[in-house]
Amino acid sequence: xxxxxxxxxxxxxxxxxxxxxxxxxxxxxxxxxxxxxxxxxxxxxxxxxxxxxxxxxxxxxxxxxxxxxxxxxxxxxxxxxxxxxxxxxxxxxxxxxxxxxxxxxxxxxxxxxxxxxxxxxxxxxxxxxxxxxxxxxxxxxxxxxxxxxxxxxxxxxxxxxxxxxxxxxxxxxxxxxxxxxxxxxxxxxxxxxxxxxxxxxxxxxxxxxxxxxxxxxxxxxxxxxxxxxxxxxxxxxxxxxxxxxxxxxxxxxxxxxxxxxxxxxxxxxxxxxxxxxxxxxxxxxxxxxxxxxxxxxxxxxxxxxxxxxxxxxxxxxxxxxxxxxxxxxxxxxxxxxxxxxxxxxxxxxxxxxxxxxxxxxxxxxxxxxxxxxxxxxxxxxx
Amino acid sequence: xxxxxxxxxxxxxxxxxxxxxxxxxxxxxxxxxxxxxxxxxxxxxxxxxxxxxxxxxxxxxxxxxxxxxxxxxxxxxxxxxxxxxxxxxxxxxxxxxxxxxxxxxxxxxxxxxxxxxxxxxxxxxxxxxxxxxxxxxxxxxxxxxxxxxxxxxxxxxxxxxx
Ligand SMILES: NC(=O)c1ccc[n+]([C@@H]2O[C@H](COP(=O)([O-])OP(=O)(O)OC[C@H]3O[C@@H](n4cnc5c(N)ncnc54)[C@H](O)[C@@H]3O)[C@@H](O)[C@H]2O)c1
Ligand SMILES: [Zn+2]
Ligand SMILES: [Zn+2]
Numbered sequence: 001x002x003x004x005x006x007x008x009x010x011x012x013x014x015x016x017x018x019x020x021x022x023x024x025x026x027x028x029x030x031x032x033x034x035x036x037x038x039x040x041x042x043x044x045x046x047x048x049x050x051x052x053x054x055x056x057x058x059x060x061x062x063x064x065x066x067x068x069x070x071x072x073x074x075x076x077x078x079x080x081x082x083x084x085x086x087x088x089x090x091x092x093x094x095x096x097x098x099x100x101x102x103x104x105x106x107x108x109x110x111x112x113x114x115x116x117x118x119x120x121x122x123x124x125x126x127x128x129x130x131x132x133x134x135x136x137x138x139x140x141x142x143x144x145x146x147x148x149x150x151x152x153x154x155x156x157x158x159x160x161x162x163x164x165x166x167x168x169x170x171x172x173x174x175x176x177x178x179x180x181x182x183x184x185x186x187x188x189x190x191x192x193x194x195x196x197x198x199x200x201x202x203x204x205x206x207x208x209x210x211x212x213x214x215x216x217x218x219x220x221x222x223x224x225x226x227x228x229x230x231x232x233x234x235x236x237x238x239x240x241x242x243x244x245x246x247x248x249x250x251x252x253x254x255x256x257x258x259x260x261x262x263x264x265x266x267x268x269x270x271x272x273x274x275x276x277x278x279x280x281x282x283x284x285x286x287x288x289x290x291x292x293x294x295x296x297x298x299x300x301x302x303x304x305x306x307x308x309x310x311x312x313x314x315x316x317x318x319x320x321x322x323x324x325x326x327x328x329x330x331x332x333x334x335x336x337x338x339x340x341x342x343x344x345x346x347x348x349x350x351x352x353x354x355x356x357x358x359x360x361x362x363x364x365x366x367x368x369x370x371x372x373x374x375x376x377x378x379x380x381x382x
Numbered sequence: 383x384x385x386x387x388x389x390x391x392x393x394x395x396x397x398x399x400x401x402x403x404x405x406x407x408x409x410x411x412x413x414x415x416x417x418x419x420x421x422x423x424x425x426x427x428x429x430x431x432x433x434x435x436x437x438x439x440x441x442x443x444x445x446x447x448x449x450x451x452x453x454x455x456x457x458x459x460x461x462x463x464x465x466x467x468x469x470x471x472x473x474x475x476x477x478x479x480x481x482x483x484x485x486x487x488x489x490x491x492x493x494x495x496x497x498x499x500x501x502x503x504x505x506x507x508x509x510x511x512x513x514x515x516x517x518x519x520x521x522x523x524x525x526x527x528x529x530x531x532x533x534x535x536x537x538x539x540x541x542x543x544x
Binding site: 047051056098273302 | 406407409410411412413414416417419421423424425426427429432435436437438440441444445446447448449450451452458462465466470473476479480482483484486487489490491501502503505506507508509510511512514515516
């Protein structure tokens with residue numbers, strides 16, 4: 001089969017690979033119809049995630065058709081059209097039972113600090129991902145969800161990660177009615193977090209980024225304010241001033257380790273790799289939130305250390321809430337929101353690129369060329 | 383709770399202010415009271431690895447499902463095996479893995495060459511798209527490159543003469 005193939009930092013190509021097989025009785029093999037490139041894939045693409053082995057196929061956002069099922073699979077049948085949450089989750093460990101499907105303990109041998117994720121390095125379990133014609137899906141009875149009748153497949157595709165992640169970012173922010181919510185990052189995740197903040201009763205939503213085309217998009221898509229940190233000089237001071245010198249009620253970090261905006265963080269985090277990426281947005285979030293405020297982190301950081309003003313977290317009494325999105329927990333509610341038209345995820349898709357052109361697709365998304373917000377890879381046989 | 387109270391009856395006031403509603407992770411997490419049973423849940427069927435799979439030393443064995451892609455091999459593999467002797471809390475774990483990744487890239491190129499394939503690194507880096515959408519940037523890079531080469535050549539000439 002054809003599959004995306006990682007060759008080293010900034011180098012990916014399409015290559016032939018053996019079609020995946022059932023390795024566990026509760027596995028399924030899914031024929032992928034479309035997949036996305038995610039901001040998280042960029043951390044891999046930039047060579048920042050340890051144990052990203054050459055030859056890995058990325059892709060944790062995909063939908064497709066069940067091609068084959070293992071002997072113990074009961075909830076799926078061959079031919080079902082499914083959307084597959086990006087987390088691999090067993091459904092029966094203590095963590096899954098608590099709804100922490102992003103933190104399953106039975107899906108990743110290689111690390112205890114992160115659950116299994118499709119196509120996300122050996123640190124996240126060593127599974128191949130869905131930027132391919134076929135993909136092995138473990139725990140087929142738990143994760144994959146049959147796409148509801150009448151749902152647009154692009155919407156279904158974005159329900160595998162972006163929508164739940166943006167929603168959970170807002171949920172973890174513990175928004176009270178009337179709160180001022182500041183979202184750092186106007187990528188797909190930040191855009192969705194801004195949109196979802198209203199569902200929790202936010203009174204004012206402010207998005208910060210430096211890419212003008214994304215700010216413009218989020219302003220109309222999420223009906224919010226959007227500011228360019230390059231022209232703000234000091235985004236923290238700006239937020240203080242615009243909240244009557246109080247600080248935002250909640251701040252959301254939807255940027256993660258590939259942040260720009262601080263020379264110190266960029267050099268130590270991205271060039272010298274002395275910290276696990278640049279924690280610029282998190283730094284701003286901690287300093288811009290009010291005393292006793294909440295900082296919600298969905299931006300992804302590496303497994304080592306980052307420079308974070310932890311002293312201010314203590315002295316301001318800040319609550320930090322963070323996680324990988326628990327896609328399965330949120331799906332029922334989010335499907336309702338999409339069906340009711342409260343969320344319209346597919347509007348963020350800007351590019352449809354055949355899987356064969358995966359090298360260009362990665363470069364376009366990584367270098368933010370051609371006003372790219374969310375690229376979808378279309379698989380040939382689909 | 384009652385049984386626990388028995389265990390701690392030697393401590394005056396044990397549990398007196400415990401408030402089950404003070405659960406800052408809700409609704410992210412539904413507290414099931416299973417945490418104190420530790421990892422003794424009913425496990426799924428265990429996958430038996432058919433290739434070499436490294437596992438974190440912070441767990442007693444493999445997870446029930448296992449990613450069997452790309453077992454460690456070559457020099458990078460040696461480094462990865464070494465790394466897995468250290469916990470996820472240790473630089474001894476992550477730094478060798480990052481180094482292994484860099485070596486693995488070179489091994490990938492060697493593999494390509496061995497298979498009679500010269501990797502098209504420009505294409506892999508998406509230069510088609512760069513040319514299409516950022517032509518000005520490409521030209522700038524080429525110009526900067528040309529100037530740099532010119533300067534170096536001139537400097538070399540000067541050196542030779544002196
Ligand atoms: N926790 C989860 O479950 C989960 C799931 C998906 C993605 N993520 C993470 O969310 C983050 C965003 O993902 P995405 O797909 O939107 O990526 P993206 O790269 O498209 O978007 C990131 C945005 O942040 C902007 N940015 C950079 N530095 C900034 C700064 N200092 N302040 C404000 N904005 C800044 C960039 O210009 C860009 O628009 C990534 O770190 C990704 O790994 C987490
Ligand atoms: Zn993702
Ligand atoms: Zn689990």
